[in-house]
Amino acid sequence: MRFSVRRIRVDNHIPMLLLAPCLGYLFFFTIFPAIYSMGLSLFSWHFITDEAPTFVGIDNFTRAFNDLRFLVSLRNTFLIGVVATSVELLLGLFLALYLNKSGLFFSIARIICLLPMMATPVGISWSWRMLFNEQYGLFNKFVGLFTGSALPFLSDPNLAIFSIILVDAWQWTSFMFLLTSAAIQSFPKEPLEAADVFGASEWQKIRYIILPMISPVLLVATLLRFLEALKIFDSVFVLTGGGPGYSSETITFYTYFATMKFWSLGYASAIAYIFYAITFVLSLMVIVQVRGRLRG
């Protein structure tokens, strides 16, 4: 009897022991920094000076909402998130539908469509920076055929943000294509065969069969891509450096500056948390939508 009690106790500890490394990692590298930075957002602290952190309450948060540079970066972030994700969704869906055929050409085309996703954003951005070059850029030469002259893609405050969106869409359409293709290829073919029997057109099959059936995947893919697009940094850094002025800065870019250039750790934590809160609410709304659709 005594033996069995001891054994039960040991058995109870085993799951905890096995989970401990994982939980420890999670605690030290995710939970603790998150809590620490939340606390930090209530302090004013210039890391490289010797002065101690000063408690300032919510001053950092109110400062952020009066900081035009922060507001512009917030606007840019969501502009990139919404427009880039929408373009990627539409193009990815179109490609997935068009290339969902058998044959060597379509197989090769599918592989080519996936390639951009596999390259590093920094490399892609450098390539595009050269393509956008006003004097020698290939892309700009091509555009010049229609516009008559090269366009200042990276140096015009209005065009710069859309150039970033263009590069992001070029790279990440392949992600939407991948998920959408997988969804199309995995759902049962009987409804489509039935539609064929009833003489449905291609458009009707897409509108009334394919899209409803893959909509949960589309929503999840869109959510994932949207959240990723909000975190955009590399392309901004390489393509425009946040310029002209700060017209193409995004939240991550500005947070990086506030942290690693200005060393205002309190303020940087505050803007990171504001961004987190907005993203959290938006994600929650999308998740509720997805669940509603799934239930429906």
Added chain:
Amino acid sequence: MNDNNYCKKGKRLLENQKNISKNLTRREALSTTGKVVVGVAVAGVVAGIGGYLAGSAAGPTITITRTVERTVERTVTVTGVAPQPPAVPKFEGVELTVATQTGPYIAEPVYYWRGSWTQLTGAKAVNVVEIPYAELFEKVMLDLKVAHSYDILIIPADWAGDIMGGGYVLPLDDFIKKYGFPGWEDIVPTVRNKILSWGDKVYATPYDGDCHIFYWRKDALEVPEYQDKFRDQFGYRYNVPPKTWEEVLDIAEFFNGWDWDKDGNPDYGIAFCFRRGSQTPWYFIDIAAQYTVMPPDIPGRVDRYRGIFYFDPETMEALCDTPGWVEGFRLFREMLKRAPPGAINWSSGDLRTIFVSASPSCAMAVDWADIGVISVDPTISKVKDKLGFSRLPGAPKYYDRERGSWVEQFNQVSILNFGGWVGVVSKWSKNPEAAYHFLSFLASPERDIRDVVEGGRKTGRNPYRYSHFTDINSWVTYGGWSRESADQYLKAIKSVYDDPNALTDLRIPGQPEYWDSLDIAISEVLTDLRTPEDSAKWVKRQWEEITDKRGRDQQKKLYREMLGLPS
């Protein structure tokens, strides 16, 4: 070919240390007895510095031999330097870690010379940590605050406010007393006093001298036919080099948009660095300072109004919205209109490559000394011996803040843009003496001349010693220069260093933040997001906020220290 020469030269130096008896024999065979006696006598007088220059600590015999050889060569430049006879340092088993920017520029000399130093001192190793420039400041600061893993930092001089003023690095005065410093008096005073020092102490060893100079294409500006055409168009004959930025603007206008080098492609007026997040503020200051900095009454002495560019040293009020700055913004924007399409995205690296490879050709440019060195590199340059060099143009007027009015008088301000790279010893270093010794080894005249003539091609080091300016032979032999070009190039740089009123960078804590605001303001002017006046006001507000945030009194104290004013 030049690389080979250097390899040979470097190898010879090492061989000298290994095969002393062979050298002595050769020298004895070549010299008369009298010469040897004189040589040894001179060596006796300045044995300390000579031995140190030779870096010969491997053994007593080696020290004597190298001392004789180098002392004779350097007597002129180091006469009067009388450091204590240096101990022959041994750093057995010591391992140093050097942090600097990703090579080859700046990092390369550390790799090149570290073997010689470890061999000399018995040190175990010199490890190099290369960090991309964009991340260098934060990585360095994180290490100084938290990790404490670097012994030596080779960093931009304009971080002095944060690094030296912040107390993260050791003052070197005691080390200099103990070990001496090779050719200390040979370093131009501007660098010695304004760049290496903070307050009344020396914190850094020289590594790279930096200032902006003005470049022009001789096959454009010096063609009589073009000069006549210009006179017909603008009503006056321009100076070569141009005297003022207004004149530069006219010349750039004249040469902009047509094929003046007759290569079949359109050419342009001027090349600048305009890109945000690059090094644009330094180029802007080249212009704005000419209209803002009032010449001091006594050379080298600044006061509240004279020799001042960034802040009023009495109140710490930012001067960014003064008329001189506004004029700078306006002219900088005008320069962009006379540059090739897309120049707004040029970093300083782009500027150098494009100007030197003449793709497209630009009649004029402003840059650090790098363009000069790259221009003689046959693998990239199409402008070898086609360039003229001078100090920066001035302004026909400057704004007198004391009286609140413009003074119609020619004003020319030299600027030590960036200030170059310096070596500092972390206060956390476990081997600070070895760290200092290695830095002084890198900065010794016999080594840095090799690095300096290779500056733009691989080492990133530019001249900062008198001997760098006088040793034309090295530039011709190893650098691939023509004598005439080298002479003009070195005179241009030296004229900046010789100017006791030369303006330094802003070297107070928060410099990156002040600089970022200025960078944004420039970018907004260039893209017409704001007018020059609005940008000037905006950047002033930003600077005031940064100053308040960091403590106005503390910033003022450090700014005054930077200027050499009593705090």
